[in-house]
Amino acid sequence: MRYSQKGMATAPDKIVPAQAAQQGFVYLPLIAGWLIPGAGHFLLRKWGRGALLAASIVSMFALGIAMQGKLYGGAHDVLDLLGLAGDLGNGLLFVVSRVFGLGADQVLVTTGDYGTRFIVVAGLLNVIAAVDAHRLRTGRKL
């Protein structure tokens, strides 16, 4: 009977670069990207994509604040709960803004309503960007 040594564990497996990139905490880009817009892509050395994502999301959030948009602080009804969920997507931007009292407590002007939507959508876009970083990290996207 003939045996082939091909495929047998006779020598230690070599770590190829693609495998080396898969080592470490797999959810780090996801969490970093959520906390700081673009950080997930920066961790994966996707500098251009990360910079564009960060610029878009931070600009949208900042414009929302500049338009006197409302930052949701609590959930009194279902719509407030959805707004709070969207705001939380901004990660540290939301926390820092709440700490420094940025944004309006109530929408008093028309542009404040636009601003509130800008802030919520910036949070949702940041979640999309963080999930994209996770997909890059796990190899589901190039």
Added chain:
Amino acid sequence: MFKPSHFAAVLLFALFASVVFGITQRDTPRRMIHYGIYCFVLFAGSAIALSWVMFLIAR
């Protein structure tokens, strides 16, 4: 305080959302740019079309 017109707010919204959609929903840079432009045109175009519809209904 920043006070854009409604249309300027729409264009800003479309720009930022299109950039994120383009980067996250496609794999190659060329396809990202095409999809980003496609999203921007759809955002802005649908806002203009709906504005005309509302204008005609309100007459």
